[in-house]
Every structure is written in C-alpha cells, then in structure tokens.
Amino acid sequence: MADSKEFIAGVDSNAKKSPRRIVFITRRTSAQVKVDTEDQVQTFPEVLFRAAVAIQVLAIALVWIALIFNAPLEGLADPSHTPNPAKAPWYFLGLQEMLHYFPPVVAGVLAPGLVVMALIVIPYFKVNIEADGLFLRDRQHRLSIFYAVASALSIFLVSFKVYAALVPTLIMVGLMLIAAQSSPQSSSAFRRYLAARPLSYWVMTWFLFELVVLTAIGTFFRGPGWAWIWPWQGF
Amino acid sequence: MATVKTADRYFDDLRSTRVWRSVFRSGTGSSTLHRALAIQQNVFLHLFSTKVRTRMLSVSATWYLGTLTLGTFLILVATGIPLMLYYHPSAPQAYADTKDLQFVVSSGMFLRNLHRWSAHAMVFLVFAHMFKVFYRGAYRTPREFNWVIGVVLLLITLLLSYTGYLLPWDQLAYWAITVGSNIASAVPVMGNKIHFLLLGGNAVNANALLRFYVLHCMILPLTAIFFIAIHFWRIRKDGGLYSHASEPATLRAKATSSSTTATEGQ
Numbered sequence: 001m002a003d004s005k006e007f008i009a010g011v012d013s014n015a016k017k018s019p020r021r022i023v024f025i026t027r028r029t030s031a032q033v034k035v036d037t038e039d040q041v042q043t044f045p046e047v048l049f050r051a052a053v054a055i056q057v058l059a060i061a062l063v064w065i066a067l068i069f070n071a072p073l074e075g076l077a078d079p080s081h082t083p084n085p086a087k088a089p090w091y092f093l094g095l096q097e098m099l100h101y102f103p104p105v106v107a108g109v110l111a112p113g114l115v116v117m118a119l120i121v122i123p124y125f126k127v128n129i130e131a132d133g134l135f136l137r138d139r140q141h142r143l144s145i146f147y148a149v150a151s152a153l154s155i156f157l158v159s160f161k162v163y164a165a166l167v168p169t170l171i172m173v174g175l176m177l178i179a180a181q182s183s184p185q186s187s188s189a190f191r192r193y194l195a196a197r198p199l200s201y202w203v204m205t206w207f208l209f210e211l212v213v214l215t216a217i218g219t220f221f222r223g224p225g226w227a228w229i230w231p232w233q234g235f
Numbered sequence: 236m237a238t239v240k241t242a243d244r245y246f247d248d249l250r251s252t253r254v255w256r257s258v259f260r261s262g263t264g265s266s267t268l269h270r271a272l273a274i275q276q277n278v279f280l281h282l283f284s285t286k287v288r289t290r291m292l293s294v295s296a297t298w299y300l301g302t303l304t305l306g307t308f309l310i311l312v313a314t315g316i317p318l319m320l321y322y323h324p325s326a327p328q329a330y331a332d333t334k335d336l337q338f339v340v341s342s343g344m345f346l347r348n349l350h351r352w353s354a355h356a357m358v359f360l361v362f363a364h365m366f367k368v369f370y371r372g373a374y375r376t377p378r379e380f381n382w383v384i385g386v387v388l389l390l391i392t393l394l395l396s397y398t399g400y401l402l403p404w405d406q407l408a409y410w411a412i413t414v415g416s417n418i419a420s421a422v423p424v425m426g427n428k429i430h431f432l433l434l435g436g437n438a439v440n441a442n443a444l445l446r447f448y449v450l451h452c453m454i455l456p457l458t459a460i461f462f463i464a465i466h467f468w469r470i471r472k473d474g475g476l477y478s479h480a481s482e483p484a485t486l487r488a489k490a491t492s493s494s495t496t497a498t499e500g501q
Contacts, residue, residue, distance in 0.1 A: 038288050038289075038290070038481055039288070039289040039290075040286040040287060040288055040289060041286065041287055041289050041292065042267065042270040042271065042274075042285065042286055043270075043274045043280070043283050043284060043285055043286060043287055044270045044271075044273040044274050044280070044285075045270070046287075046292070047283075047287045047292065048280075050292060050299075051299070051302045054299040054302045054303060054306065055302060055303070055305070055306035055309070058303050058306045058307065058310075058356075059306065059310060062307075062310060062349060062352055062353050062356060063349060065348075065352045066345055066348035066349035066352055067345065067348075069348065069352070070337075070344065070348055071347050071348045071350075071351040071352070072407055073333060073334070073337060073403055073405050073407075074405040074406040074407045075405060075406050076327055076330045076404070076405060076406070077326070077327070077330065077404045077405060077406060077408065077409035077439075078406060078409070079409070079438065079439070079440075081406075082410065083406055083410055086410035086411070086413065086414050087410075087411060087414065088411050088414045088415045089396060089397060089400050089411055089415070090355075091358050091362075091393060091396070092397075092415055095418070096414065099418070103421075104417075104418060104420070104421030105421045105422075105423060108418035108419075108421045109418070109421050109422050109423075116386065116390065119365075119386045119389075120383050120386050122369070122374055122382065123374040123375060123376070123378070123379035123382050123383075124379060128374075129375055129376070131372070201370070204366070204369055204370075208366055
C-alpha cells in the first residue's frame with residue numbers, strides 16, 4: 001500500500017450525537033468540512049412512535065366510519081338481470097368512462113397499459129429529472145412543440161367527442177400558456193410558481209387532473225345507459 | 236418526571252431478564268448504540284434505517300402517506316382473517332355468509348364495514364402516496380427502482396381490491412366484475428384466453444368466485460408483503476427518505492456557493 005505519510009487522520013468531534021467517525025484524508029485533498037452532518041433522530045423510538053400514532057389516528061377514523069356507514073350489499077348475484085348502469089369499482093370508473101368514447105382495445109388495454117409503462121419509466125428519463133422551468137430555456141423551440149402537441153391532443157379529443165377529457169386538457173393548456181408568459185422575475189407569486197414548473201410536472205398534473213375528473217364523472221354523473229345525469233337526480 | 240423514571244425502570248428490569256434478553260438482543264440501556272441495535276437486530280425493523288433525518292419527521296415532508304398505507308394494509312389483514320372464518324367461497328353460499336355477517340355474526344357488520352372502507356382508503360392512499368412522491372421528486376436517482384416497486388404495489392393493491400369486490404356475491408359485485416373482466420377480452424389475440432383464465436369460464440360464475448377468493452386471500456397478500464418488504468428495505472438502501480435539501484447535488488451546490496468556511500446544515 002501507499003506510504004503512511006500519504007494521509008492524515010481526524011476524529012469527528014460530535015460523538016454525542018453520532019457514532020464516532022475517523023476520517024482519513026489524503027495529502028492532495030483539502031481537510032475543510034464543507035457541510036455539517038444533518039440533524040438526525042433514532043428510528044427507535046422516535047420515528048416508530050410517530051408512525052404508531054399516525055396509524056392509530058387512521059385506525060380511529062376508519063373505525064368511526066365503519067360504525068356509522070354500512071358497506072353496501074345488494075340482492076343475490078343474478079346473471080339474468082343486468083342492472084343499468086353496471087358500474088365497475090370507483091377506481092376503474094375513469095377507465096369505464098373512457099370505454100364510453102373509445103373501442104375497448106384502446107380504452108381498456110392500450111391506454112392503461114401505456115399509463116403503467118409511463119409510470120414505470122418515469123425515473124429513467126432525463127426529462128423527469130430536470131428541475132428547470134419548462135419555458136425558461138430554448139423558449140421558442142419548446143413553445144412551438146407545445147402548440148403542436150396541445151392542438152393535436154385537443155383535435156383528437158374533439159373528434160372523438162371526449163369533452164369530459166377536453167375540459168381539463170384546455171385548463172392545463174391555459175395554465176401552461178400563463179407559465180410561458182411568466183418568468184422567475186414575475187411580480188405575482190403564482191406566476192413565479194408556474195414559470196418554475198418542469199415538463200414532468202405538467203404531464204403528471206394533466207394526468208392527475210384527467211384521472212380525478214373522469215373518475216368523478218363515472219362515479220357521480222353517469223346514469224342508465226351511461227347517459228349524463230346530475231348527482232342529485234339519483235337513478 | 237419521577238413517574239416516568241419509575242415506569243422506565245420497570246421496563247429496564249423487564250428488558251434485563253434472561254427471557255427478554257434471549258428474544259431481543261439489543262440489551263438494556265437507552266444509549267444511541269442500544270437504540271440503533273433495537274432496529275438493527277430485529278428481523279422486521281432492520282428493514283428500516285437506524286436513524287432518520289429530523290426534517291423528514293415533519294408532516295409536510297411526507298404527509299405520512301406511506302405509513303398510513305401500511306396502516307390500512309395491517310387493518311385489512313386483521314379484519315380479513317376473521318372474515319375468512321365466516322365465509323365459504325361458493326355460490327350462492329357466499330352471499331348467505333355475507334348476509335350472516337351483516338345480521339347474525341357478532342360484530343360481523345362492523346368487521347365487514349371496516350374491511351371495506353379500509354380497502355377503499357388503501358386504494359386512495361396508494362394513489363396519494365404515489366403523487367406525493369412524484370411531486371417531491373423522490374423517484375430520482377438512486378431511488379428509481381423503488382419507484383418501480385411502488386408502481387407494482389399500486390397494481391397489486393388494485394388487484395386486491397378488485398378481487399375482493401366479487402366476494403360478497405351480490406348484484407353490485409357480480410356486475411362490477413363482469414364489466415371489469417370484459418375489458419380483458421379486448422386484449423388482441425389473447426383476449427378471450429386471458430378472460431377464461433381469469434374467470435375459470437366464459438362468464439363470472441362459481442369458478443370465478445373461487446379463483447378470486449384464492450387470489451384475494453392467498454396469492455395477492457403474500458405478493459404484496461413480499462414487495463412491501465423490498466419497498467421498505469430499499470428506502471434504507473437508497474439513502475433514507477428523500478429530502479431535496481439533503482441530496483448530494485444540493486449540498487455540493489450550496490457548499491460551493493457559500494464561503495469557504497463551514498456551512499450550517501439546516
């Protein structure tokens with residue numbers, strides 16, 4: 001190995017908080033401490049205690065809900081009698097709403113398959129690691145791509161008469177246009193916030209918005225024959 | 236203070252007994268070492284780090300969504316096992332058993348209610364957890380693979396909820412599963428085969444009920460536990476709970492932008 005004079009040794013002085021650390025520093029590097037170790041707590045008991053309290057609060061809330069509201073139970077399953085509408089569990093009603101507009105292979109297989117694929121690959125694409133505002137660099141080029149994608153998506157949704165998905169899309173496009181006209185020097189805090197959002201934020205927020213809107217429509221606004229109803233009309 | 240010390244001493248006495256020491260190897264005492272050992276020497280707790288950054292304990296950092304999701308899972312296991320004692324996965328007996336749970340079994344109604352609302356809560360919390368992690372940017376290197384495991388757990392959660400949905404064998408269950416499983420038929424080429432494999436027939440019937448029961452009570456929970464264990468373990472292996480201000484890149488940027496003297500971590 002190297003000559004023993006090639007490094008110097010030091011001891012972490014904060015021995016009360018963390019186990020003692022001995023550091024070896026080679027001659028060529030600076031021995032300056034640039035960053036302090038961050039304040040930490042022991043998992044046992046501090047963190048476990050907090051987790052237990054959080055789970056207790058959740059359990060109490062759920063027990064209250066279980067005491068007050070009864071789980072639904074309808075008549076015996078009857079293959080010869082189809083209820084109208086026949087609805088999937090609530091978390092699939094966004095999908096069922098899509099099935100109303102698109103053929104099953106698109107809405108039931110392609111779309112959810114692409115969503116799952118997109119979710120899985122998120123951390124592996126540089127575009128999702130970037131934390132700079134979408135329109136802060138390369139503005140003209142990015143704006144033209146944005147216009148092309150936004151109009152293509154809107155035309156696609158209009159041509160299939162998917163107005164339920166069009167409205168959230170247009171709201172997101174509006175917000176992105178505001179973001180494009182804003183900068184970190186804008187006077188309003190909201191504009192500064194929008195200007196700093198990266199592309200991944202916009203795509204995910206659009207997805208979340210569509211998910212919530214489509215699920216809500218499927219749950220509350222669809223009646224017999226999947227026709228539009230208002231929640232207070234009942235069916 | 237005095238009473239706390241007394242209670243502590245009783246606990247210390249208990250911890251120093253031979254039987255306790257044979258079970259828990261961390262030993263008596265409340266030094267940092269002993270607290271670290273309490274985590275490290277426990278087969279379940281050693282999935283976690285022995286220390287956590289103080290800033291990650293604030294509610295705003297995580298909203299405790301991962302913890303709460305685990306909480307719903309534990310409630311679901313605890314209520315699901317007693318429910319299994321009163322349930323036969325056969326048509327139409329399953330429906331009669333569900334009716335019995337509602338009207339005959341002591342606290343059966345409460346068990347079923349708690350199981351069902353907790354299931355809905357778990358689906359909601361898993362989604363909320365995913366979006367919170369995304370918006371915090373906590374999927375970034377080196378945590379990519381834990382994000383992927385999270386997506387797998389999301390799918391397992393949906394399948395768990397979906398398979399459980401059929402078990403009461405009422406109209407709501409039957410037609411929800413019919414609508415959902417028909418989507419499988421839309422898969423090109425393989426569609427009808429997958430549909431048949433899922434249901435054990437061409438329509439939702441007694442075979443489908445049995446398959447969903449086995450998936451719901453055996454296969455999917457075990458798979459979930461397997462992936463949950465990896466998910467927790469990876470938090471430790473990937474450098475603890477993500478905190479943007481503690482990332483090496485952030486720290487380097489901060490260190491170079493400030494003066495050459497030592498800088499204070501927040």
